[in-house]
Every structure is written in C-alpha cells, then in structure tokens.
Amino acid sequence: MTEQGRTGAATAPEHVLVVFPGYHRPWAAWIAQRLDLQGIRNTLQRWDPPREVPLEDSLGDLLLARGQVLLVLNDWFFELGPRPAGEWNDVLRGFVAGHADRFAAVNLTNRPLLPATAVLEPVSLWGIGEEEAEARLLSRLGIEPRRSASRRVQHGSLVRYPDTPPEIWGDVPRRNPRFTGRDDLLTELQQRLMDAERGNAACTLLGMSGIGKTQIAAEYAHRFSPDYDVVWWVSSDDRNVQRDRFGELSAVLGLPAGSEPGERIRAVREALRRGDPHGKWLVVFDGWDDTKDAEVLLPHGPGHVLVTSRNRGWGEYTDILQVPSFDRAESTGYLMRRAPHVTAPEADEVAAEFGDVPLPLVQAAAWLGESRMEVPEYLRMVREGRLSTVDEPAAVDGFPHASLTSWSILINRLRRSQPQAVEILSLCASFAPGRIPLGIVRAYPQAELPEDLRWMTTDLPSWSRALDTLVNFSVLTRDARGPANELGPHQESVHMHRLVHDIVSRLTDGPHRAAHRKAIRTLLAEADPGNPMDSRHWPRYAELLPHLEPSGALESHNPRVQTAVLNCLRYCYRSGEYTAGARLAEKIRACWSAFMPPLAQPMLDLTTQEGNVLRSSGRFREAHQLDHALRERLTQDAPVNELGVMLCGGAIASDLRHLGQYGEAETLQREVLDESRRLLGDTEFVTLVARFNLGLGLRLLGRYQEAYDLDVETLATRETVLRPRHANTLNSGIALAQDLRLLGRYRDALARQESNLKMHVQVLGPLHPQTLKARAQLTLCRRREGGFQRDIGAMMATALDQLEQVHGRGHYVTLAFINDYGSFLREHGDLAQARDLINEAEAGYRSLLGPAHPFATGMLSSTGLVMQAAGERADALAMLEASLAGLTASLGPDHPWVLGCALNAGAARNFNGRVADAAELSRDALRRARHTLGGEHPLTLSCQIALATDLRGLRETEEAGKLEEDALLTLTRTLGAQHPHTLSARQRIRPYWDFEAFL
Incomplete structure (x- = not known):
C-alpha cells in the first residue's frame, strides 16, 4: 500500500456507503459489522448499474450519500452491466479521479484489475487473515481502531469472516x-x-x-x-x-x-x-x-x-x-460476459430466441464464447440447421424448441473437434441423469470395455481434456465429494441435468449405444462391494442403484451383473428401503422372467428377497402368493431342491403368522425346523432362525411357557454360536423378556429387558428399528411391573413418534404400539385421545389384514373398553361380546386372548345388569385360565376377582369372600402389596384385560 493510501483520509468518515455486487454480499456484511463495531454509520448498497445508463451517472448517484463510498472490487465488479473495459477506464481516470477523496476500495482478488483502478487505491483483502483484513480496511478509511470494539464482539452476533467456511x-x-x-x-x-x-x-x-x-x-x-x-x-x-x-x-x-x-x-x-x-x-x-x-x-x-x-x-x-426465466437484462448481461464479441442488440436477439430460459442460454453463451462464431451465423444454424442422423427431438416442459437444435450444433462440432468428449457424453447417457459416478470407468481398468472407450482407462490427459471441454460448454458439472485436489480421476463424479440427459441421449444415440450400456453394467458389477449386509457399503449401493435400469443391468444374462442386481435388492431390504425394494424386485422379475427359468437359483434368490421386502412393508398376502407359487414349483421339480423347499417353507410359515393362521404356521414351522436340523445341523444360522420363528408362533398361539422354554434354548445357542452382541442374539433377548411378561413374571421381564435395551443401544444405536422394538418392549414391561407409572406416558409418546418415523403411521408395527399407547391413556383417564388412537389402530388393522384377522377382532376389545369407560355401556357390551365371539371362533376357547376378552365381556354384562350371565362367563373363564395359565398368573387372578364381584352381586357372599381373599393373598405374594393389580383388587375395582398385538 502506498503512503498516500495509508494517510489519504485525515479523519474517520461519518458514514460509509458499502457498494458491492450481490455476489459479494458476505464480504459486504462483514465490512458493515467491522464498521459498526467502530461506531461508524454505514449503509449497504447492492450495485448492478443498468447498461443503458451512462456509467458516470450511476457513479454520481452513489455520491448523493454523505461520507465515503467504499467499492468492494474484484474482476467481476467491472463486468457488471456489462460494459466495455474502455468505458470503465475512461470514467475511472476522469470522473472518479475528480472525486478521489470520496471513493475508496478494497480488492478481493489476486487477478489483475483494470489499470485505471489505481485511482481508487484499493487495499487487498485477498488471502489474508481476519485481523489483518480488518486492520487494512480501517486504515484505508482513516479509522483509528477502538480497543473497546473487541469486548463488544463477545456480546453480539458475529458475522463470520468470509474466508472462513461454515463448520x-x-x-x-x-x-x-x-x-x-x-x-x-x-x-x-x-x-x-x-x-x-x-x-x-x-x-x-x-x-x-x-x-x-x-x-x-x-x-x-x-x-x-x-x-x-x-x-x-x-x-x-x-x-x-x-x-x-x-x-x-x-x-x-x-x-x-x-x-x-x-x-x-x-x-x-x-x-x-x-x-x-x-x-x-x-x-x-x-x-x-x-x-x-x-x-x-x-x-x-x-x-x-x-x-x-x-x-x-x-x-x-x-x-x-x-423461479421465472431471466429478465432480459440478465439474459443479455450473461451472454455478453461469456461471449465478449456479442453486441447488446445481438444478445437481445439470442435471448429472445431462447425465451430467456437459463439452461439453453448458458449453452448458447458457451458455444458463442468458445467458438467465437458471429451471432447471425449462429442464429441461422439454430433456425435452419437440422441433423439428418437423428430424429427431431420434441420440446418438453416448456423448453424452447430452438435450443434443441442448438444442442445438435454443439454435438456436431464436438464430433469434429473432440470426438472423445462425445464418447464421454454417450457413456453418460447410459447412466441415469443426476449424479453419475463416472470415475468407476477408471477405477476398474480390468473391466472389459468396447474398443472406442478403452482410451478412458489409459489416457488420463485425454480424459481430463474431454471432461474440461464438456464442463466449459456447460454440458456437465463436476460433482466430486470432498476437495477436488484430494480426489483422483477414479473417484470423480459429474452431474448431468435431467433435461440435458434427455436431449443428449437422443442426439448421441447410435451404433455404439448398446456397447456403452453393456460397459456400464459391467462397471456397476465391478463396483459392487459384494456385502449388502455391511452398512459401511450402503452409500455405494445407494449410488449404484439408480443406474441399474438405464444401463440395462436388469436385463443382463451375465451372472456377475445379476449378482450385483440382487445385492442392490438386498441392500434395499437390509437398509429399510422397502418401497424402493418392492419396485426394484418387480422390475427384476419382469426382466428375468423373459429369459430365465423360474427355478434358476437367481430367481429363487429374487423370490426370497422380494418376500422379505413385501412382508417387512406389510404386504403379507402378496408375499404369501409369491412364496406359495414358488413352493408348488419346487415340489413338482425333479430332482427336488430340498434346501430350496425348506427355505420356502420357512417364508410361507412367516406369511401365515402375519395373516393370522397361527395353527397352520406352527405345523409348517416345525417341519421346517426338523428339515433344517437334518440338512444343516442344530447350530447353523438358518436352523436358529427357524427355532426363533417357532417360538414366535407358540407365543401367538398363547402357549407362553412353551415359547419361553424354546426361547431360552435359542438364546443360549445364539450366545455361543453368534456371540452375545449379534443382532439376532439381541432379538432373542427381546423375545425372552416378552415371554416372561406374558407369563406374569413382570420383575424378571423388566430386569432382562433393561439390560437388553442397553446392549441394543451400544451395538445397534439408539434409533435402529430393532432398538425401537426393544424400547417399546421395555415400556410394556415397566407398565406391567407397576413402579414407573408417572414416566410411562412420556416414554410411550416418544417411542410412538420414533416408530412412526421409521415405519410410517399405518405400518403394522406402529399400529400395535398405537393400540398399546391408547390402552394406557384410557387407563389413566385421557379418554378422548385414547379413543382416537384405538380407532386409528382398529381401522388400520382392518384395512391391512381384513376384519376376520385376530388382530382386527382383538382390537374390538380395546374399543369396547373405551366405550365402557365413557359410560356407553350398551355399545361397549356389544363390542366386547363381538370380540369374544370372533376370537373364540378363530383361536379356540382356551387362548389367553379369548380369556381376556371373556374377562372384559363379563364386566360389561355385569354393568348392564346381566349379573347371572356375567357370573357364568366369569366362572368358565376362571376354569379355563387355571388350566391354560396356572393358578398364579395375573390373568387367572383377575378372572377370580371378577367372579367374586359377580357372586357378590348374586348375594353369594361366602364363595365370593373366599375367592377374593385367596386372590389377594396370591397377588400380594407374587406381585407385591403395592402393585397396581393388588391395590385395585383390594379396593374392589373390577379388573380388565388389554389386548396386545405382537409379532
């Protein structure tokens, strides 16, 4: 800086007008705050003087403000308008020099500015730290720094120094x-x-x-x-x-x-x-x-x-x-900056031709700027030129028709001047639009490429030159992750706008397209990490997935490509992308069915993964139809594929459980388990899955003790074979806690599930779907244990919110917990919200599974209890009787769910004055509960207390007293004197049973 620059301003200005192009707003904001901290009033002025207004007049308008005019300069500043460099030099040497005391400037670039800019004595802020930048700014404006300013900074909201990026x-x-x-x-x-x-x-x-x-x-x-x-x-x-x-x-x-x-x-x-x-x-x-x-x-x-x-x-x-089109001044300004030889009238004509739409204007400006073609010749080619080798592409989405011809002109020129750039374009057209992992071409040189593409893996200079050309012509943009100087060509990605992709696809379609698509699907197969179960590979699978269909990978006969396609489908299932997985599976099946036998191994693998996706997304009937059709084919084939039949049987058993056919599912699951033991052994992964699923089926059948005994064995084996921290082992832990809770062993269930949830959080993370399942199970354990009632509501609300985010509101897992939360709210007096939630769950299950499914029928009991609590006793009785009759028909009279419905229906009969009928139902329920669950189970004791209530209503007080006293003693001994069940029984509050849907 010159001595004059350091001392030119004798005193600090009373006001500073900070003039900047919009591009440099961050610098203007930072400068304004630095001035504020020094007590200097200032105003920000975004500046883009109209080209039709003389530059001297526009600068003169700036001097209407009092004090100093500070120009925020770089080479872009002098392109505003745009105006010829000669006009700027003349005004700087004349008008600005005549008012040198009013103008000051800072410079934000290391590129040369116009020579006449020296009259502004700009201080450079390029590439220096914040303290030095502030010192230079204040010095140029003649401002003596205040010491107190640094203290005020601590209390204000700081504008970040523009050279410091966000964290x-x-x-x-x-x-x-x-x-x-x-x-x-x-x-x-x-x-x-x-x-x-x-x-x-x-x-x-x-x-x-x-x-x-x-x-x-x-x-x-x-x-x-x-x-x-x-x-x-x-x-x-x-x-x-x-x-x-x-x-x-x-x-x-x-x-x-x-x-x-x-x-x-x-x-x-x-x-x-x-x-x-x-x-x-x-x-x-x-x-x-x-x-x-x-x-x-x-x-x-x-x-x-x-x-x-x-x-x-x-x-x-x-x-x-x-977002509108450019206004005409923006269109012409862009064209004239990109192609300086274009005059204002010519720019106006080009802008009108392309309707001021930015994308075709960018391409037109790139063409004119790179080729230096005169505008009349260019417009003649656009208006009259046609390529005989391609069909006339139709205009789409409001895109100006003239721009389509413009693209044809560009590609024709590239064919003559740089054919390698067109080869890259043709290759990109075989990918999907958007982000294209083009670097895989160089990352896997061992892949078999067609003759015209082999240069891409060996000739790095030509690769870089061709990409630079396409970027310069605004056909592609570079889209590399991370700093460009840290990425090699094999990691490079580009971005192609969907509209550009559509146009380029049609204009470059030719004899090489089939070979290029084959090359892309080969490269996608090479880029397959090979293990979709490993979540570290999921970003790569997400990157490959969009390009399967446009590359023709779904139609490929190549086993390596087919494996990559299946791995992408497995990724969708493992990562929870069920909707995308279902769509992909449908497309794969449509393609493979045209050339592949239905019992070929890839088709069997496809069916397995498609069934997993369909079940996980709640499409149980579709999964069952798919699996059942496959099993019929397998059993009719010779020789029989025993492993395939066994695996398909396991899938069908899972379908049947979801569809509410619990008995059939158990029979089939036992066959699958026996066959898996015979074929694979007791400790093989598939066998352990079959054993776990049998326990699940027993639990749904209400055979809680059998489920518990089997789950204990499965957990112990998984802890030995898979180790305690494996996800399947942790899932067995959830099942065991659920068994204990359903057996009425609430303290044991809670103790086990608390430790199990901690392990889930450590291994899978706090929001993994299985962790949420564990957390939901813990809330139910705490509710039944009785010691956490104040916290349960908040815990359940949080768990429901998380489940909704994972699966959606209408998913069967979410619906189950909506019902559980509604039952809790009803129990604690919030009848309005309870009714809304339970109605939502009932309607959801009815729609998803049909009205005859045990879940839909059991939900009638939850609805009836809400009605009863609201005083709607007649309607409640009808609803509870319907639930009892429906579940008895589907599950038999001894199922715990049926016994629970009998407990609720007995209460409704009593409340409606049908005391004798209530007593009859309560006595039968108690007898069956003792046989099914044992005399100390909480549900059995609830049936006993209910019968005592009914007998008192019939004035059979002696038997009622004995039943009540015996139940109270057992509850006190098993659950404790302060447990809510015990306290309610002592207060002679009629017991009830909450339906719980679980899988």
Missing part, C-alpha cells in the same frame, strides 16, 4: 463464477426464510426444468454461508441416494446413530430440531419432485430448509417461491 460444508456444488443476476430473487428468498415461523422455515424454489433452480440454490448457499454453521446439500433425484445423503449428516454431526438409513435420518432430524450441536443450519434438497416422503425427511427446527422442485404440491409443506 460443516456438505457437498455444496462449486460456486459458479459466471452466476448472473437473480439478486432480487435471492434477497426475497433470504427474507422469507428469516421471517418464517421458527421451526418451519422452509421454502421451495419452483420452476420448470432448465430454469436455474439448482444454480440459485447453490448461489444462496455460498452467498449466505456466513449466516450458517452447517450447510448440507442433498441431491434428491433418486430416493435412495437422497435418504443416504441426508443420513450421512449424522456422522458429521457426531450423533450416536447406527448404520441403518432410517435410524440416521431420525437422529439428524432430532438434532436439527433441537438445534444441538448447531442451531444455524441450512439443508438443501435439490431436485425433490416426489412429496410423499416429506413428513419423514423434511427437518424442522431453528435452521432453514431449501427445496428445488417442479412439483407445485410442495405448497402443502413449504413456502413457494416461483
């Missing part, structure tokens, strides 16, 4: 140095997010393809980055990639989440909601057109959410900001 900066696209205009739209977007209600600051940029939504979102993230501590970008073209990318934020935030995508997503949403560890966050969902996952993924909290989409349905979830 977390996640995969945001590189800033476009040619970003043009949109200043008003960006300002409005920021204002809407800032003014939104806390917890619901979400806005969708809505517009057609090619309108620039992604570019605006990226510019917003860069321009307003000092306002955030976390900026996280989520590409949303593909649902699996979207969920995986959003879930990756959990690790970056240091959250104690496991590896399952749904678990990580829930952890992220909860952390963002709390604002812990960061309250100032921005999450961008780019290209999110399907709103059905909005309630599961969309975060709420103190931060901001930005969505880009073509779907107007986002208005239901977020604020909507419509």
Whole structure:
C-alpha cells in the first residue's frame, strides 16, 4: 500500500456507503459489522448499474450519500452491466479521479484489475487473515481502531469472516463464477426464510426444468454461508441416494446413530430440531419432485430448509417461491460476459430466441464464447440447421424448441473437434441423469470395455481434456465429494441435468449405444462391494442403484451383473428401503422372467428377497402368493431342491403368522425346523432362525411357557454360536423378556429387558428399528411391573413418534404400539385421545389384514373398553361380546386372548345388569385360565376377582369372600402389596384385560 493510501483520509468518515455486487454480499456484511463495531454509520448498497445508463451517472448517484463510498472490487465488479473495459477506464481516470477523496476500495482478488483502478487505491483483502483484513480496511478509511470494539464482539452476533467456511460444508456444488443476476430473487428468498415461523422455515424454489433452480440454490448457499454453521446439500433425484445423503449428516454431526438409513435420518432430524450441536443450519434438497416422503425427511427446527422442485404440491409443506426465466437484462448481461464479441442488440436477439430460459442460454453463451462464431451465423444454424442422423427431438416442459437444435450444433462440432468428449457424453447417457459416478470407468481398468472407450482407462490427459471441454460448454458439472485436489480421476463424479440427459441421449444415440450400456453394467458389477449386509457399503449401493435400469443391468444374462442386481435388492431390504425394494424386485422379475427359468437359483434368490421386502412393508398376502407359487414349483421339480423347499417353507410359515393362521404356521414351522436340523445341523444360522420363528408362533398361539422354554434354548445357542452382541442374539433377548411378561413374571421381564435395551443401544444405536422394538418392549414391561407409572406416558409418546418415523403411521408395527399407547391413556383417564388412537389402530388393522384377522377382532376389545369407560355401556357390551365371539371362533376357547376378552365381556354384562350371565362367563373363564395359565398368573387372578364381584352381586357372599381373599393373598405374594393389580383388587375395582398385538 502506498503512503498516500495509508494517510489519504485525515479523519474517520461519518458514514460509509458499502457498494458491492450481490455476489459479494458476505464480504459486504462483514465490512458493515467491522464498521459498526467502530461506531461508524454505514449503509449497504447492492450495485448492478443498468447498461443503458451512462456509467458516470450511476457513479454520481452513489455520491448523493454523505461520507465515503467504499467499492468492494474484484474482476467481476467491472463486468457488471456489462460494459466495455474502455468505458470503465475512461470514467475511472476522469470522473472518479475528480472525486478521489470520496471513493475508496478494497480488492478481493489476486487477478489483475483494470489499470485505471489505481485511482481508487484499493487495499487487498485477498488471502489474508481476519485481523489483518480488518486492520487494512480501517486504515484505508482513516479509522483509528477502538480497543473497546473487541469486548463488544463477545456480546453480539458475529458475522463470520468470509474466508472462513461454515463448520460443516456438505457437498455444496462449486460456486459458479459466471452466476448472473437473480439478486432480487435471492434477497426475497433470504427474507422469507428469516421471517418464517421458527421451526418451519422452509421454502421451495419452483420452476420448470432448465430454469436455474439448482444454480440459485447453490448461489444462496455460498452467498449466505456466513449466516450458517452447517450447510448440507442433498441431491434428491433418486430416493435412495437422497435418504443416504441426508443420513450421512449424522456422522458429521457426531450423533450416536447406527448404520441403518432410517435410524440416521431420525437422529439428524432430532438434532436439527433441537438445534444441538448447531442451531444455524441450512439443508438443501435439490431436485425433490416426489412429496410423499416429506413428513419423514423434511427437518424442522431453528435452521432453514431449501427445496428445488417442479412439483407445485410442495405448497402443502413449504413456502413457494416461483423461479421465472431471466429478465432480459440478465439474459443479455450473461451472454455478453461469456461471449465478449456479442453486441447488446445481438444478445437481445439470442435471448429472445431462447425465451430467456437459463439452461439453453448458458449453452448458447458457451458455444458463442468458445467458438467465437458471429451471432447471425449462429442464429441461422439454430433456425435452419437440422441433423439428418437423428430424429427431431420434441420440446418438453416448456423448453424452447430452438435450443434443441442448438444442442445438435454443439454435438456436431464436438464430433469434429473432440470426438472423445462425445464418447464421454454417450457413456453418460447410459447412466441415469443426476449424479453419475463416472470415475468407476477408471477405477476398474480390468473391466472389459468396447474398443472406442478403452482410451478412458489409459489416457488420463485425454480424459481430463474431454471432461474440461464438456464442463466449459456447460454440458456437465463436476460433482466430486470432498476437495477436488484430494480426489483422483477414479473417484470423480459429474452431474448431468435431467433435461440435458434427455436431449443428449437422443442426439448421441447410435451404433455404439448398446456397447456403452453393456460397459456400464459391467462397471456397476465391478463396483459392487459384494456385502449388502455391511452398512459401511450402503452409500455405494445407494449410488449404484439408480443406474441399474438405464444401463440395462436388469436385463443382463451375465451372472456377475445379476449378482450385483440382487445385492442392490438386498441392500434395499437390509437398509429399510422397502418401497424402493418392492419396485426394484418387480422390475427384476419382469426382466428375468423373459429369459430365465423360474427355478434358476437367481430367481429363487429374487423370490426370497422380494418376500422379505413385501412382508417387512406389510404386504403379507402378496408375499404369501409369491412364496406359495414358488413352493408348488419346487415340489413338482425333479430332482427336488430340498434346501430350496425348506427355505420356502420357512417364508410361507412367516406369511401365515402375519395373516393370522397361527395353527397352520406352527405345523409348517416345525417341519421346517426338523428339515433344517437334518440338512444343516442344530447350530447353523438358518436352523436358529427357524427355532426363533417357532417360538414366535407358540407365543401367538398363547402357549407362553412353551415359547419361553424354546426361547431360552435359542438364546443360549445364539450366545455361543453368534456371540452375545449379534443382532439376532439381541432379538432373542427381546423375545425372552416378552415371554416372561406374558407369563406374569413382570420383575424378571423388566430386569432382562433393561439390560437388553442397553446392549441394543451400544451395538445397534439408539434409533435402529430393532432398538425401537426393544424400547417399546421395555415400556410394556415397566407398565406391567407397576413402579414407573408417572414416566410411562412420556416414554410411550416418544417411542410412538420414533416408530412412526421409521415405519410410517399405518405400518403394522406402529399400529400395535398405537393400540398399546391408547390402552394406557384410557387407563389413566385421557379418554378422548385414547379413543382416537384405538380407532386409528382398529381401522388400520382392518384395512391391512381384513376384519376376520385376530388382530382386527382383538382390537374390538380395546374399543369396547373405551366405550365402557365413557359410560356407553350398551355399545361397549356389544363390542366386547363381538370380540369374544370372533376370537373364540378363530383361536379356540382356551387362548389367553379369548380369556381376556371373556374377562372384559363379563364386566360389561355385569354393568348392564346381566349379573347371572356375567357370573357364568366369569366362572368358565376362571376354569379355563387355571388350566391354560396356572393358578398364579395375573390373568387367572383377575378372572377370580371378577367372579367374586359377580357372586357378590348374586348375594353369594361366602364363595365370593373366599375367592377374593385367596386372590389377594396370591397377588400380594407374587406381585407385591403395592402393585397396581393388588391395590385395585383390594379396593374392589373390577379388573380388565388389554389386548396386545405382537409379532
């Protein structure tokens, strides 16, 4: 800096007008705060002087403000308008030099500025630390730093120094140095997010393809980055990639989440909601057109959410900001900056030709700038030129027809000047649009590539040159994870806009396309990690999944490719992506059925995985039809595939259990277990699964002691063979705690489940689906144990919220817990919410499983108890009698669920004055309960107390007294004198039974 620059201002200015292009808002905001801390009044002025207004007049308008005018400069500043460099030099040497005492400047670039800029004596802030930058700024303005300013900083809200990025900066696209205009739209977007209600600051940029939504979102993230501590970008073209990318934020935030995508997503949403560890966050969902996952993924909290989409349905979830085409000044300004030889009238003509739509304008500007072609010739080619080798592509989504011809011109030129760039384009067209893992071409040089592509694995300079050309022509953008200088070509990804992909696919389709698609599916197979059970590989599978169909991998006869396809399906099942898995399985089956025998091993594996996905998503009938048809084929085949028949039998047994056919399921499951022991041995993984499933079936049949005995054995074997921390071993622990609770051994169940849940959290994470199952089981154990009643409600509400996030509100697992929570609320007097929840669960089960399913029938008992508590005694009696009759017909008179329904129906008869009928039902229920559950089971004792109540109503007081006294003594001995069951019996409160659906 010159001596004049250091001392030019004798005194500190009373006011500073900070003039900046919108691109440099972060610097302007930082400068304004530095001046505020020194007590200097200042005003921010975003500046983009209209080209038609003389530059001297625009600069003169700035001098209307009092004090100093500080220009925030870089090479971009002098392209505003844009204007010829000569005009700027003339004004700087004339008008600005004549008012040198009013103008000052800072420089943010190390690139050369116009020579005449020296008159502004700019101080450089490029590449220096914050303290030095502040010192230079204040010195240039003649401001003596105040010591007290540093103390005030501690109490204010600091603007981050622009060269200091947010603490977390996640995969945001590189800033476009040619970003043009949109200043008003960006300002409005920021204002809407800032003014939104806390917890619901979400806005969708809505517009057609090619309108620039992604570019605006990226510019917003860069321009307003000092306002955030976390900026996280989520590409949303593909649902699996979207969920995986959003879930990756959990690790970056240091959250104690496991590896399952749904678990990580829930952890992220909860952390963002709390604002812990960061309250100032921005999450961008780019290209999110399907709103059905909005309630599961969309975060709420103190931060901001930005969505880009073509779907107007986002208005239901977020604020909507419509993205228009460029205004004409933005269009012409961009064209003239990118192609300096283009005049203003010519730029206006090109902009009109393309309807001011950004994407085709970007391509046109790139063509004109790179080729230096004159505009009349270019427009003649656009308007008249046709390629005889391709069909005329139809305009789509409001895209200007003229731009399609423009793309044809570009690709024709590249064919002549750089054919390798066209080969990369053709290869990209064999992937899906969006993020393309192009680096796998170089990562697996051993893959067999067609002759025209082999150069890609050996000629790095040509690879880099061709990619640079495509990026320069705005056909592709680089989309590498992490710093570019840390990634090799084998890790490189690119991004191709879906509209560009559609156009390029048609314009490059030719004799090589089939070979290119074959090469891509071969590369996808090479990139398959080979172990979809390992959650560390899930990000890779999420990346490969979108490209299976466009590459033709689903139709491939290559066994290696078929294995990769099945592994992607296994990934969907293991990661909880059931909807995507079901769609993928349908597509695979449609393709493979055309050329593969139904009993070929890949088809058998497909059926196994498809059945798993269907059952996990609650589509039990479809799973049963699928498995049953396969078993029929297997049993008719010769020679018989014994292992296949056995595995298919296990799947059918699982289907039958879900469909409520418990007896048939048990018979088949025993056959499967015997066969597995014969074929594989007692300790093989498949055998242990069959044994666990038999225990589950016994539990559903109400044979709790048998289930417990078998589960004890299974747990012990799994602890030896699989080790205590294996997920299947932990699941056996849940089953054993459930057995103990259903046997009435509440203290033992609670003690076991508390330790089991701790192990789940340690091994699987606090929000893994199996951990949530363990947590739900713990809430039921604590409720029955009786010592945690004050905390149970909050625990159950939290568990229900987490289950809903994992499975959705209508999933059978969630419905079961909705019923459990409703029963708890009814017991504690919140009848309105209890009724809503139980009605929801009953309707859900009826819709999912049909009215005759034991779950749907048992739910009538829950509904009847709510009616009874509300004083609707006649309706309650009808409902409870219906539940008793339905379950008796389907399960038999001795099932514990039937005995519980008899307990409730007896009470309803008594309350409706039918005391003799009540006593008859209570006596029969007690007899059956003693036989089925034993004399000390809590349900048996409840039947005994109920009978005593009915006998007192019939004035048979002696027998009633003996029954009541015996029950009280047993309850005191088994559950304790202060247990709620014991206290209720002592107070002669009629007992009831809560239906519980479980699997």
